[in-house]
Amino acid sequence: MDEIGDQYTPADVEEAVTAYWDEHDAYEATKEAHADDPSFFFVDGPPYTSGQMHLGTAWNKTLKDAVIRYKRMTGHNVTDRPGYDMHGLPIEVKVEEELGFESKQDIEEYGMEAFIEECMRFAEENREAMDEDFKSIGAWFDWDDPYKTISPEYMEAAWYAFSQVADHGLVEQGKRSISQCPRCETGLANNEVEYDEVVDPSIYVKFPLADREGSVVIWTTTPWTIPANTFVAVSEELTYAAVRAEKDGDEELIYVAEECVEGVLKKGRYDDYAIEETLSGEEMVGWTYEHPLAEEVPDHPSFEGARTIYTAEYVEADRTGLVHSAPGHGEEDFERGTELGLDIFCPVDSDGTYTDAAGKYAGQFVREANEDIRADLEANGALLADETYEHSYGHCWRCDTGVIQLVTDQWFISITDIKDELLENIEDAEWHPQWARDNRFRDFIENAPDWNVSRQRYWGIPIPIWVPSGGTPRDEDADRSDLTEDMIVIDSRETLAAAVDQDVDPESIDLHRPTVDDLTITRDGTTYRRVPDVFDVWLDSSVATWGTLGYPGETEDFEELWPADLIIEAHDQTRGWFWSQLGMGTAAFGESPYKEVLMHGFANDKNGRKMSKSLGNIVTPEEAIDRAGRDPLRTYLLSHDQQGVDLSFEWDGLGDTVGRFNILWNVFRFPLPYMELDGYDPADADMNDGELSIVDEWVLSRLQTVKAEMDDAWDDYAVHDALNTLLDFVTEDVSRFYVKAIRERMWDESESESKLGAYATLSVVLDEVIRLLAPFAPYITERMYQRFDGEATTVHALSYPEVDSEFHDPDLEDDIAVLRAAEEAAATARQQGGRKLRWPVDRVIVASEDKAVRESIDRLSELFLDRVNSRSVEIVDTFDELVAVAEPQMSAVGPAFGADAQKVMQAVEGTTRGEIDAGIEIDGETIELADEMVEYRSETPPGITGAAFEGGTVYVDTTLTDELEAEGYARDVIRRVQQMRKDLDLDVEESIDVGLAIDDDRIAGLVDEHRELIAEEVRAETFGDDPKAAEDAVETWDVEGISVTIGIDRRRE
């Protein structure tokens, strides 16, 4: 791995480094090097094992990897166990697809045990593929020992935590209205419901009043919930109208909110109407009505308090102002119904078909019954209007089936009971960025409902609750409070083995279903059975901070490390993992399980749109690596805001990043040939060797400033700021200024003190840059380190460079900043004066009214002269050679001179103040000019051009003398010979013979004065005047309009 190519080729570098790491166990060496450092407990957010790495997960793992590498280099023993989230419905659905299943029934027929084995195989296969993906971007985690949510230790961690939650009285069982996927036949958490636009029926239905004339009108998009209608809700704040409406000669009385009268009448296509009476919502409370499908659904709610009008807060003056309410379905309906003490009637099964209680519709799938219900309502004369409506509607996140709202029995963690504690615990974690915590996260927690943790599925952690047989949660008659009281919550395999009636080996038992389903517990003569549900998969990852430590099975690490020092995920996890962990940590242990959060963004396409198959705008990490490389991809991702802001992926931007690595590569390989020639080993660089020049001191000082700025950025996990500060230093300071400044010194004699100083400085700068960059770009830095030093097994095991105040000289940095600005202005002035940098000038004038600027240039005058190629510099507050040039003011000249004004203008324009003062002549007559007729602008005298910089102006005197011209031409000849040497591919130290002919006698004479200089610079042994005789190369050049013919010959021994 010793050859350094002329070109930076990421693929070659990365291939070589990967092989090197494998061969030398670089990862293990790195961990070993920091094994005794203070611990840093990082916890990996477990990606779900149903897909492969995409750009977003690549970013996520890259950021984590960079932080871990940085933390190690700054002296921490970092926990780097990767995690995988391997349970849950998404995998079940994928396996069902593979097996061609369509319903739960298929799973039962296939056999639960076999199905679960398939899920495990699927998850493991995906995990292995994802391992490889993550490794491919240089993510150094402990891939041999990931934590997996399906391992017995991990599942036990969930059981233990849940039992703690139960001990705190926060586990409840009860009926709740939930989103149910009728295909998966399970309840879904809110965040598992995705909203898509669908077209649904939109019907207005008349509910005939029982104790008076007329009907109330409701609107619904779910006709299938009408069989379960239990009450109608009105608003306390609305006024309602009794409307006498007429259609086709028939009259009827309907009640709607006053504001909705016109809308409803229009929908019903009534010919005419009159408002008979208005009344408040309150006045309507207690009115009763007939169920509009009374005959079709004989068992419809008719219990005490049913078919009655009540108020509810969820009623708005929308559509009709009255709301059909079915506590057996809707969440709000359920809450209000419970509040009113109404029974819950839900005639729908978990698979979305009506039960016998639905009468005529029994056995039908609810959404398919919509049409029959609509027809029956119409036949009953209850349909006021019948339309369709496009709106967003919830769908199962995995199988895309439209969800239905049902009231079922579920197990909950009563988050609402500990809300104050949750809000307090938020404060214990520091977030980057902080606004995410204080706005979004806090808002969410304030509104968080109880956490439904039960799923009626197979591939998950079985809920460790055993309840008395006959009192299962599916039993309609079971008393809820008793159930919670009587439940037994098992916290571990040991406890399980001790408690159950069967023989169980805690060492070998697999806690998955169906193994645990058959285990019973007998206590005081009562037999307990496990509730059949599994945990919501969000509960799995919520226990990650102790699950990854094997707690409670292993307690040592937990006691030492917990809670986590840092977690890193994208902003979608605010209400995902950031939340679930806080909820679980608080409910189980009373505290936040993490101390710091770094929240990054999403990787979108170049237009800021989500990458998706349907938009065809997906960029894969593989493609990015193929086109640009691993280090450039990582660096590109990390150079953008890492705190809450999305990334718009752009190929050009990735290309720019490659460009910056090219610069770094060039800086790195630039000194190598010289050092090799001198037998200089950069690893042995010693600042005491050689002599430091001002630019050496400056770049070393800049390096200290850069480290200090990077430290500040890292402290705030502003990873992008740290990286960009470093990259700017490499391109702006090291490449553009420093390397350019020391190039000449590289050609000094081998024992030159100045050269040794430059070697030492550049060695130190490169050594530190390599280490500073290592966390971001692990491959190229390893490559460079191994070429440059290589003493340690890997650069990643080394320490991060620290600020050395001995080399910090802010005043010098200020001086050089001024110098660079002035130098830039000088270059501009030269360009305007048509004098290229290779040609020396006699003098440069720096004019500044700022004393500090003048002093800076004065202190650095030698360097300044060198860089602007001038023989002298004058530093002044004002440049007194400027010429005041007259500008006629025509608003004054015109009225005074009338017809002669044009002549006056021409005579005045461009003359100097002296000439004006001496008097202007027009047609032989001297004329009088008033002060206001002329203004003056300052111009440089002939041969001098100026350009401003921040803090002053630089003037360059480009007047030629023979001496300047002689050197200029000589330098041009040198440059041409060097080009020819290079074209011949000569060795740097190889000698040549030169022949030179210049097609202008005067110039030839001038150049002749510098024969020795030329011969020395181009390593010419002989210098003749017959270029054509040369055998190796003859070329004629145009130098400033003069034809110059050069011939060169390699010296042959």
Add this chain to the structure above:
RNA sequence: GGGCCAAUAGCUCAGUCAGGUUGAGCGCUCGGCUGAUAACCGGGAGGUCCGCGGUUCAAAUCCGCGUUGGCCCA
């Protein structure tokens, strides 16, 4: 429908917290330099600071109302 975030040069982004003539890099273009050469340096062109309104002597920045995109929630 609600909350949070974003929108500034062709592209990527600073600047917004703390109001005072919009900046940088890349790209483009013209020129220069050059034994780092697919590198490097300088000049130039290139902006309704997403829109509309308000506060203010003064708004990219503060406030309000929108538009577009992202995430989360309903």
